[in-house]
Amino acid sequence: MNVAFTDLKRQYDIYAQEYESAALRVLRSGWYVLGKELEAFEKRFAEYVGARHCIGVNSGQDALILAVRALGIGEGDEVIVPSNTYIASVLGITENGAIPVFVEPDEYFNISPDKIENAITDKTKAILPVHLYGQACAMDDICDIARRHGLYIIEDCAQSHGAQYKGKMTGTFGDIGCFSFYPTKPLGALGDAGALVTDSDELEQRLRKLRNYGSGKKYVNDLEGVNTRMDELQAALLQVGLEHLEKNNAIRMDIAKRYLDGIKNSAVTLPRTRVGATNVYHVFPLMCGKRDELQRYLEENGVRTLIHYPIPPHMQKCYGRLGIERGALPIAEKYAACEISLPIYVGMPDKEIEYVIETLNRFEEGTE
Ligand SMILES: *Cc1c(COP(=O)(O)O)cnc(C)c1O
Numbered sequence: 001m002n003v004a005f006t007d008l009k010r011q012y013d014i015y016a017q018e019y020e021s022a023a024l025r026v027l028r029s030g031w032y033v034l035g036k037e038l039e040a041f042e043k044r045f046a047e048y049v050g051a052r053h054c055i056g057v058n059s060g061q062d063a064l065i066l067a068v069r070a071l072g073i074g075e076g077d078e079v080i081v082p083s084n085t086y087i088a089s090v091l092g093i094t095e096n097g098a099i100p101v102f103v104e105p106d107e108y109f110n111i112s113p114d115k116i117e118n119a120i121t122d123k124t125k126a127i128l129p130v131h132l133y134g135q136a137c138a139m140d141d142i143c144d145i146a147r148r149h150g151l152y153i154i155e156d157c158a159q160s161h162g163a164q165y166k167g168k169m170t171g172t173f174g175d176i177g178c179f180s181f182y183p184t185k186p187l188g189a190l191g192d193a194g195a196l197v198t199d200s201d202e203l204e205q206r207l208r209k210l211r212n213y214g215s216g217k218k219y220v221n222d223l224e225g226v227n228t229r230m231d232e233l234q235a236a237l238l239q240v241g242l243e244h245l246e247k248n249n250a251i252r253m254d255i256a257k258r259y260l261d262g263i264k265n266s267a268v269t270l271p272r273t274r275v276g277a278t279n280v281y282h283v284f285p286l287m288c289g290k291r292d293e294l295q296r297y298l299e300e301n302g303v304r305t306l307i308h309y310p311i312p313p314h315m316q317k318c319y320g321r322l323g324i325e326r327g328a329l330p331i332a333e334k335y336a337a338c339e340i341s342l343p344i345y346v347g348m349p350d351k352e353i354e355y356v357i358e359t360l361n362r363f364e365e366g367t368e
Pocket residue numbers: 059060061062085086088089130156158159179180181182193194
């Protein structure tokens with residue numbers, strides 16, 4: 001049997017009629033940028049997460065870049081970020097000339113709250129927690145540290161749409177929450193899109209200008225902004241996706257439960273969820289000391305997997321200039337060497353889920 005890592009077509013097919021009528025509505029409207037579809041999506045998404053404002057942009061990466069910029073963080077400032085995140089979290093900092101300060105993750109793959117304070121200096125301006133793989137970070141501890149040290153919080157929610165900590169949505173704990181709607185994310189567009197959420201009227205105004213050349217009023221530019229607007233087509237398609245987000249999250253959480261109940265192999269460690277947090281399982285991560293061997297074995301048996309992520313940011317060539325040596329962040333490096341992600345997506349057939357479990361349970365180290 002062949003099991004794809006993900007298959008967007010299967011998810012699309014479930015909701016095809018709704019997507020197609022939303023798309024046609026936009027195509028026939030004669031209005032394609034900054035119109036009523038974006039307004040409607042922003043309003044609904046803000047309501048969904050429980051924030052006062054939502055500002056739609058072109059990608060999760062742009063949301064992160066604008067969040068850092070809107071808070072006035074730039075040259076020489078430091079921002080605390082987990083050492084095992086996807087590179088985009090870090091690029092959001094360095095694109096503004098600020099310096100990423102890496103803090104190691106805990107056993108839940110999220111930034112370790114008890115290691116944050118040691119990383120704070122007089123240059124620190126913000127903490128940028130990432131709700132990695134779909135699991136909410138320990139936000140009460142992180143908010144407490146930020147409050148005591150007068151730091152901003154920018155949440156990277158690119159993988160955590162709908163995930164909560166103690167009943168509160170990710171994205172609403174900090175000053176700004178940043179979302180990606182890349183097609184594979186828990187809430188995905190059919191192209192690139194992203195958004196920021198905030199409760200601050202002042203940040204909202206600044207972000208609306210920053211995404212539109214720095215202009216609030218046509219041809220009047222208050223700030224040096226960029227062009228990163230979510231287009232009307234994506235905004236219409238995302239309204240369809242948002243309608244089904246809770247259901248889609250429940251489908252992935254159910255697959256995760258079947259993996260957690262069914263996988264019994266001492267060669268792998270299953271992911272755990274922190275008490276108080278929910279996990280929407282954008283990714284289902286396993287840890288395995290013989291990761292490469294396991295990946296080859298699964299591949300040979302038709303099961304496609306991915307590594308999230310094979311090279312931690314501090315070891316990427318582009319960040320060689322930061323001068324962080326191999327071995328300096330051993331937990332992130334260990335995760336990069338041992339993590340393997342199983343297929344988990346809306347539309348994944350039951351028999352494929354079962355096949356993944358059976359195949360994994362048959363894996364024996366060293367008998368390839
Ligand atoms: C996907 C992702 C991003 C970037 O989002 P894009 O929309 O692809 O630019 C940022 N951070 C994390 C953790 C992500 O997974």
